[in-house]
Amino acid sequence: MNELGEFALMMALATALYGIAGYVMAIRQNRVDLYFSADRTPLIVWGCVMVSSVALWKAFITDDFSLQYVWAYSNRDLDIFYKISSFWGGQKGSLLFWTLLLTTYMMVVHVQNRKRDLRVVPIAMVVMLVITLFFLFLLNFSTKPFEVIPVPPEDGRGLNPLLQNYWMVIHPPTLYLGYVGFTVPFAFAVAALLTRNLDDGWIRMTRKWTLISWFFLCMGNLFGAQWAYVELGWGGYWAWDPVENAAFMPLMVATAYLHSVMIQEKKDMMKVWNMALILLTYVMTIFGTFITRSGLIQSVHTFDEATLGYFFLAFLGVIVLFCVGLILKRLPLLKSKNELDSFLSRESSFLFNNLVLLGIAFATFWGTIFPIISEAVRGVKITVGPPFYNQVNVPIGLVLLALIGIGPIIAWRRATWSNLKKNFAKPVLAGVVGGAVLFPMVPLTDKAEILSYVAFVLCIFVMATILIEFWKGAAARQSLHQESVPASYSNLVWKNKRRYGGYIVHIGVVFIFAGIAGSQAYSVDIEKHLKIGEKITLGGYDLTLEKVIWIKANETKERLIAQLAVEKDGVRIWTGKPEKEFYKGQNQPVSEVDLRSTLKEDLYLILADYRGEQFDPVTNTMATISDGEATIKAHVMPMVAWIWMGGWTIALGTVVAAWPDRAEARRRLERLKRMEGVFAPAQQE
Amino acid sequence: MQNKKIKFAIGSFLIVGAIGFLITSSISSTSKFYFTVDELVASNQVSPGTGLKVKGNVVQGSIARNPEDYLDVAFSIEFKNAKLPVRYNGVTPDMFKDGNEVVVEGTMDRQGVFHANTLMTSCPSKYEAEKEAGKSHPGNIPMDGGPQPTQPAPDFSSKTTI
Numbered sequence: 001m002n003e004l005g006e007f008a009l010m011m012a013l014a015t016a017l018y019g020i021a022g023y024v025m026a027i028r029q030n031r032v033d034l035y036f037s038a039d040r041t042p043l044i045v046w047g048c049v050m051v052s053s054v055a056l057w058k059a060f061i062t063d064d065f066s067l068q069y070v071w072a073y074s075n076r077d078l079d080i081f082y083k084i085s086s087f088w089g090g091q092k093g094s095l096l097f098w099t100l101l102l103t104t105y106m107m108v109v110h111v112q113n114r115k116r117d118l119r120v121v122p123i124a125m126v127v128m129l130v131i132t133l134f135f136l137f138l139l140n141f142s143t144k145p146f147e148v149i150p151v152p153p154e155d156g157r158g159l160n161p162l163l164q165n166y167w168m169v170i171h172p173p174t175l176y177l178g179y180v181g182f183t184v185p186f187a188f189a190v191a192a193l194l195t196r197n198l199d200d201g202w203i204r205m206t207r208k209w210t211l212i213s214w215f216f217l218c219m220g221n222l223f224g225a226q227w228a229y230v231e232l233g234w235g236g237y238w239a240w241d242p243v244e245n246a247a248f249m250p251l252m253v254a255t256a257y258l259h260s261v262m263i264q265e266k267k268d269m270m271k272v273w274n275m276a277l278i279l280l281t282y283v284m285t286i287f288g289t290f291i292t293r294s295g296l297i298q299s300v301h302t303f304d305e306a307t308l309g310y311f312f313l314a315f316l317g318v319i320v321l322f323c324v325g326l327i328l329k330r331l332p333l334l335k336s337k338n339e340l341d342s343f344l345s346r347e348s349s350f351l352f353n354n355l356v357l358l359g360i361a362f363a364t365f366w367g368t369i370f371p372i373i374s375e376a377v378r379g380v381k382i383t384v385g386p387p388f389y390n391q392v393n394v395p396i397g398l399v400l401l402a403l404i405g406i407g408p409i410i411a412w413r414r415a416t417w418s419n420l421k422k423n424f425a426k427p428v429l430a431g432v433v434g435g436a437v438l439f440p441m442v443p444l445t446d447k448a449e450i451l452s453y454v455a456f457v458l459c460i461f462v463m464a465t466i467l468i469e470f471w472k473g474a475a476a477r478q479s480l481h482q483e484s485v486p487a488s489y490s491n492l493v494w495k496n497k498r499r500y501g502g503y504i505v506h507i508g509v510v511f512i513f514a515g516i517a518g519s520q521a522y523s524v525d526i527e528k529h530l531k532i533g534e535k536i537t538l539g540g541y542d543l544t545l546e547k548v549i550w551i552k553a554n555e556t557k558e559r560l561i562a563q564l565a566v567e568k569d570g571v572r573i574w575t576g577k578p579e580k581e582f583y584k585g586q587n588q589p590v591s592e593v594d595l596r597s598t599l600k601e602d603l604y605l606i607l608a609d610y611r612g613e614q615f616d617p618v619t620n621t622m623a624t625i626s627d628g629e630a631t632i633k634a635h636v637m638p639m640v641a642w643i644w645m646g647g648w649t650i651a652l653g654t655v656v657a658a659w660p661d662r663a664e665a666r667r668r669l670e671r672l673k674r675m676e677g678v679f680a681p682a683q684q685e
Numbered sequence: 686m687q688n689k690k691i692k693f694a695i696g697s698f699l700i701v702g703a704i705g706f707l708i709t710s711s712i713s714s715t716s717k718f719y720f721t722v723d724e725l726v727a728s729n730q731v732s733p734g735t736g737l738k739v740k741g742n743v744v745q746g747s748i749a750r751n752p753e754d755y756l757d758v759a760f761s762i763e764f765k766n767a768k769l770p771v772r773y774n775g776v777t778p779d780m781f782k783d784g785n786e787v788v789v790e791g792t793m794d795r796q797g798v799f800h801a802n803t804l805m806t807s808c809p810s811k812y813e814a815e816k817e818a819g820k821s822h823p824g825n826i827p828m829d830g831g832p833q834p835t836q837p838a839p840d841f842s843s844k845t846t847i
Contacts, residue, residue: 343692355697359704366708371719381719383738384712385790391711396704527776529755580779589779608776609755631755633776 002067005055006146012048012103013136015041016129023126035122039114042125045132046107053100056093056145060086066152069093069145075156077556078164085169086159091293091308092145094172099135101173101180105209106132109184113205120202123191131183134315143308161583161590167227175220175247179285181213182254186282189275193326198271198333203261208658210261210278214254215654221247222647233591233606235525235635237643240389245368246288252361253281256354259407263350264336271334272327273354279323284361286316291368342414349407356400363392390520394451398458401513404506405462408469426468431461443522452521459514466503466510473500493656501657508653511646518639519602527608527633539636541603542567543576548610548628556584559592562607562630566596578607578632597641604635717790722764731793738790739799741769745783762787773801780806 022038025031056069060083065071073086073093088097106128113121139145185206192202224244229237238244257277263270290312327334340347367384374382409423435457442456443449470489473496477488493500526538530545537543546563553559561579565572574596580589596603609631720728722741731737741762751757758773771789781787781804789801 340689340693342689343696348693348696351693351697352700355700355704359700363704363708366712370712370716374716382716383719384716388711388715391715392704392707395707527756591779606776629755631776 005052008048008051016133042110046103049103068147071156075158124187127187171223178217184209233593246291249361250284256357344415353403401458405465427464430464434460448521452517455517504653508646508649515642519637523637525635529631558582576605578605601638602640606633608633723767726767771799778806
C-alpha cells in the first residue's frame with residue numbers, strides 16, 4: 001500500500017506535466033483531440049493524490065511504523081481520532097494534505113466550469129496544474145511522506161500532547177481550506193490576464209470561491225485564536241506570532257479584494273487594483289507558508305526544516321516576478337473608463353477601506369520581517385513584539401471600524417450635505433448617546449482604556465447603521481408588500497443575500513472589535529503561590545485553594561489538579577480545576593486551563609507551578625495532599641466571549657451571502673449563452 | 686477634473702503617510718535588541734535601561750528560588766562561554782530547567798544583572814533539528830531503525846508570554 005502511495009504521487013506528477021503541455025499545445029495549435037486528452041488530467045491528478053492520501057491514512061490507522069512519518073507522529077496508544085488527524089501533524093503529511101485540497105479544488109472547478117467560458121477556463125486549469133506540480137515536486141523529491149525506516153520500530157514516538165485535542169482536527173484543515181482556496185481566483189485572474197479577457201467575467205466566475213476561501217481563512221484565524229486561548233494556557237488569544245501574522249496578512253488583503261471587486265462589478269473601475277489585490281492575496285498565502293515551513297523567523301509553530309524553505313522562497317520569487325510582469329504588460333488593457341466622482345462617496349469610502357486594510361497588512365508584514373531586515377542592513381538583530389503591532393494596528397483598526405459604518409450608507413457617486421444628514425443623523429446620535437451612557441461606567445485612566453472607549457462608541461455607531469438599514473428595508477417591504485414583521489425581515493435578507501449577508505458579517509466584525517477592546521484594556525491578572533486554604537482576590541472574585549490532587553488517568557496520562565473555590569460577594573459560584581497533565585514519554589507537562597466564560601467576562605485559571613518534590617508520582621491512587629501547594633495564575637478578561645460570538649455571526653453571514661441565488665444564476669447563464677462558440681471544442685460535445 | 690485627481694492623491698497620500706508614520710515611530714519606540722549572551726557581553730552599545738531580548742542556556746545548578754517568595758527566581762544563562770545573571774519574578778514555564786534554551790526580555794541594571802519581565806523557553810529538540818537540517822537531509826533521524834521513544838515531537842515550543 002505504501003509503494004502504491006508513492007507510485008501514485010509519481011503518476012500525479014507525470015500526469016500534471018502532460019496536462020500542462022497538452023493544454024498549452026492544444027490552445028496554441030487549436031487541436032481538439034489534444035484538448036480533450038489534456039482535459040482529463042485534472043481528474044486523474046486528483047485521483048492519484050487521493051490514492052496516495054488514502055495510503056498514508058491507512059498507514060496511520062494500521063500502525064505501520066515502517067513509515068518514518070507515521071513513526072514520528074503516532075503510536076499504538078493514540079486515539080483513532082488523532083491517528084486520522086496526525087496526517088497533517090507534521091511537515092510531510094501537511095504538504096500532502098495541502099496537495100489533496102488543492103487538487104480537490106481543481107477537480108471541482110474543472111467539473112463545474114467544463115462547459116463554461118472556454119477562453120479562460122483551460123488556461124486557469126494550466127495555472128492550477130503548474131501550482132500542483134510544484135507541490136508534487138516537493139512530495140516526490142524533497143519531502144517524501146512515504147520515506148521508510150529499513151527496520152521498523154515497535155512503536156511510534158506519538159503525537160505531541162499539545163496537539164491532542166479536537167482543535168487539532170478543526171483548525172489546520174480550516175486554515176488550509178482558506179489558504180489553498182485562493183488558488184482558484186488567482187488562477188482565473190492569471191488566466192484572464194494571459195488571454196486578455198479582462199472584463200469582470202473572471203471575478204463573477206470566482207466570486208463564490210473567493211468568498212468561501214475568505215470564510216475559511218477567517219474561521220481558521222479565529223479557531224487558532226480559540227485554540228491558543230483554551231489550550232495553550234498563556235492567558236491570551238493572539239500574540240502577533242509570525243505564523244499568526246502569516247495567516248492574518250492574506251485575510252486582510254483578501255478582505256480588501258472582496259470589497260473592491262464590488263466597485264468593478266458595479267462601476268467598472270479599479271481593474272488594476274483588483275488584479276493586484278488577488279495576486280497579492282495569493283502571494284501572501286505562499287509567503288505565509290514560507291514563513292511557517294522555513295523556520296526563518298522564530299515562532300511557536302515552526303516546522304523544523306530549512307531546505308524546504310528555499311523551495312518556497314524560489315516559488316514565491318517566481319510568482320511575484322511573473323505577476324508583476326504580467327500586470328505591467330497588460331496595464332493598457334486594464335484602464336478603466338470611469339473615474340471617482342467625489343471625495344465623499346461610497347466609491348471613495350471603498351478606496352479608503354482598501355488602503356486601511358492594506359495598511360494593516362503592511363504594518364504586520366513589516367514587523368514580521370523587520371528582524372531579518374535589520375540584521376541584513378545594520379548587522380544587529382532588532383525585534384518587535386506585540387506592543388509594536390498593537391500600537392500600529394489599533395489606530396488603523398479604529399479607522400476601519402468607522403468605515404464599516406460609513407461605507408454601506410454613504411451615497412454612491414457624490415454625497416451631498418442633505419443626504420449625509422439624512423443617512424447619518426440617527427447612527428451618529430446613537431453613538432453619541434451610547435458614548436455618554438458609557439462614559440461614567442468605564443475607567444479612562446490610560447491610553448488603552450481611552451482607545452477601548454473610542455472602539456465601543458464606534459461599535460455602537462456601526463451597529464446603529466446596520467440595524468437601521470435592516471429596519472428601513474423591512475419597513476419598506478411591510479408597506480409595499482403588506483408583509484408581516486417577521487416575514488418582511490426574512491424576505492429582505494433572502495431576496496438580497498449578498499447585501500444583507502454582508503451586513504450580518506459586519507455585525508460579527510463589530511462583536512469581534514468589541515471583544516478585543518474589552519479584553520485588551522480591562523483585563524486584570526495575578527499570580528501567586530498558594531498553600532491549601534489561602535486566598536487570592538481578583539476582579540471581585542475570591543479564589544481559595546481547596547486541594548491539590550494527583551490522579552492517574554490512564555496508562556499514558558497522569559493529572560495534577562488544583563481545586564479552587566470561586567466566590568463572589570461571599571457566595572460560591574463555581575469550582576475551578578486547572579491542571580497539569582503528564583504524558584508518558586514526554587518530558588514536559590501540559591497545562592490545562594479552566595475557565596468560566598460569560599458574556600460579561602471570563603475567569604481564566606492556570607495551574608502555573610507546583611512543588612514537584614512534595615508529590616509522589618508513584619502513587620497511582622487518587623490522593624488529596626493536605627500540605628499541597630500550587631502557584632495559580634488567574635486572569636479576569638472582559639468580553640472575550642464576544643470574539644467567538646462574532647465568529648459565529650460571520651459564519652452565518654457568509655452562508656447567507658454565498659447561498660445559491662437563482663436570479664443570479666439565470667443572469668450568468670444568459671451571459672454565457674451570448675458567448676457561445678468561442679472555442680471549437682464547445683460545439684463538439 | 687485635474688483638481689479632483691489632486692484631491693484624491695492628497696487624501697490617499699495622507700492615509701499612506703499616516704500609516705507610514707505610525708509604523709516608523711512605533712518601530713523605534715517598541716523595538717528591542719536581540720542578542721545571544723556572548724553578543725551582549727561583547728557589545729558596548731547597550732546602556733542600562735535599554736529594552737533587550739537575550740537568548741542563552743540556563744547554567745547547570747544556577748536556578749535559585751527565594752524561600753520567602755516562590756515567584757522570585759535568580760539564575761544565570763550562558764552562550765559560548767559568556768554568562769549573564771538574571772532576576773525574574775513570575776511563573777516559570779514547564780521547560781525552564783538546567784541546560785535548556787531560554788529567551789528573556791528586560792533590561793540590564795548598573796551592576797550587570799539582567800532584570801527579565803518575560804521568560805520564554807523553547808523545545809530543545811527543535812533547535813537540534815534545525816541545526817541538522819542545514820547539514821543533511823532533514824527528517825532522517827531513525828535511518829538505523831532504532832526507536833527513540835523519549836524524544837518529543839518537535840512542532841511546538843512552550844510559551845508563556847502574551
